[in-house]
Amino acid sequence: MLEFLKARPSVPAPTAAKPGRDRVAHGRAAVAFAARLGFENVSRRYGNTLALDNVSLDVPSGKVLCLLGPSGCGKTTLLRIAAGVERPSSGRVVIDDAEVAGPNRFVAPEKRGVGLMFQDFALFPHLTILDNVAFGLRSMTKAEAKAEAMTALERVGLGRYAGEYPHILSGGEQQRVALARAIAPRPGVLLMDEPFSGLDTRLREAMREDTLAILHETRATCIVVTHDAEEAMRMGDQVVLMRKGRVVQTGTAPQLYRDPKNIFAARTFSDLNEMKARVEGAAAATPLGTFPAQGLADGTDVIVCARQGGVCLNTPGKGALGRVLDTRFLGDVGLVELAVQGLDTPILARVRESDVPAQGTEVGVSVDAGAVLIFEAENGASEPSP
Numbered sequence: 001m002l003e004f005l006k007a008r009p010s011v012p013a014p015t016a017a018k019p020g021r022d023r024v025a026h027g028r029a030a031v032a033f034a035a036r037l038g039f040e041n042v043s044r045r046y047g048n049t050l051a052l053d054n055v056s057l058d059v060p061s062g063k064v065l066c067l068l069g070p071s072g073c074g075k076t077t078l079l080r081i082a083a084g085v086e087r088p089s090s091g092r093v094v095i096d097d098a099e100v101a102g103p104n105r106f107v108a109p110e111k112r113g114v115g116l117m118f119q120d121f122a123l124f125p126h127l128t129i130l131d132n133v134a135f136g137l138r139s140m141t142k143a144e145a146k147a148e149a150m151t152a153l154e155r156v157g158l159g160r161y162a163g164e165y166p167h168i169l170s171g172g173e174q175q176r177v178a179l180a181r182a183i184a185p186r187p188g189v190l191l192m193d194e195p196f197s198g199l200d201t202r203l204r205e206a207m208r209e210d211t212l213a214i215l216h217e218t219r220a221t222c223i224v225v226t227h228d229a230e231e232a233m234r235m236g237d238q239v240v241l242m243r244k245g246r247v248v249q250t251g252t253a254p255q256l257y258r259d260p261k262n263i264f265a266a267r268t269f270s271d272l273n274e275m276k277a278r279v280e281g282a283a284a285a286t287p288l289g290t291f292p293a294q295g296l297a298d299g300t301d302v303i304v305c306a307r308q309g310g311v312c313l314n315t316p317g318k319g320a321l322g323r324v325l326d327t328r329f330l331g332d333v334g335l336v337e338l339a340v341q342g343l344d345t346p347i348l349a350r351v352r353e354s355d356v357p358a359q360g361t362e363v364g365v366s367v368d369a370g371a372v373l374i375f376e377a378e379n380g381a382s383e384p385s386p
Helices: 075-083 129-134 142-155 171-183 201-218 229-235 253-258 263-269 377-381
Strands: 037-046 049-059 064-068 090-095 098-101 114-117 189-193 221-226 238-243 246-251 272-280 283-286 289-292 301-307 311-314 320-329 333-340 347-352 362-367 372-376
Touching (some): 037 075, 049 075, 049 090, 049 238, 049 246, 064 229, 075 114, 075 189, 075 221, 114 171, 129 142, 129 171, 142 171, 171 189, 171 201, 201 229, 229 253, 229 263, 238 253, 238 263, 246 263, 253 263, 263 301, 263 372, 283 301, 301 377, 311 333, 311 347, 333 362, 372 377
Parallel strands (some): 064 221, 064 238
Antiparallel strands (some): 037 090, 090 098, 238 246, 272 283, 272 301, 283 289, 301 372, 311 362, 320 333, 320 362
């Protein structure tokens, strides 16, 4: 199993990030020489199965890119090819414009200046926590490696456990050790494979924020693999949405949320109510209102998607007639299930918890036009929910 790889030359650490939640009394992360990472028409085939299909991506130096998509879409395969654990069937991988995998060259993993952080942390139970962190620092003397490892442990707040063994740590603390081991060699590129998936919700949020602060301090180029859209939006300078081995859409979180390329992308980033309609007069009429259908010809069958948060509940007579079928308490918001006159299936609305109506109440239902997305029905039918 690949661990954390060859270190790059070190430079002085930057000023520490402003202390925040779960980052009290931590040290400072050392700076890496960030490298640009590129994939050029990369494909990977396993027998008759095409896991990656002509993927091209550019990860600028010092940026965090999140690979997002359902299981089996090729995210981890792309990560393993970048690390050198697997070879591409075609195409090439470049780091700072130098080919590290391709038809003409293959650079061994330990010579790429790349670090890889596993989903299961992969700590050695027979090594102390300090020795776990120092494991990949093979180019240093033993004393130098221990000093560098201690600096990384202090940065993640676990210096006091240096002489202990991994079994005494909680899941969150083991994740911190894995992160310390990842940053200790100061890799130019850091690859993280669903690093927070094994943590509970509250701890996951804290670890995401702390990890992001460390990534910004180290200035390493980073790819994070995740199947959590919220995590991708919160962490990534860029988000790459993948499906069936292909890139569906690339952009910033606001770009993908506000202007999804197709209904698969829209479903990935939003909880939607979907209604069938037909374009007439450059608009699509639904029981919840008529909405502009720019770029779609009259007569086109479409799916009108209304975000749950954009559904408005009004007094009866203002909007379509609806009846509250059920409600669910979600904390600050409530989820309201509604039967709407003219629709065959119920819709869902997310409203402030204090505004949730009682079951059986009749309401007027409308939709904020800014919360509506329209896609061709043919495309929508061929794109299952993620």
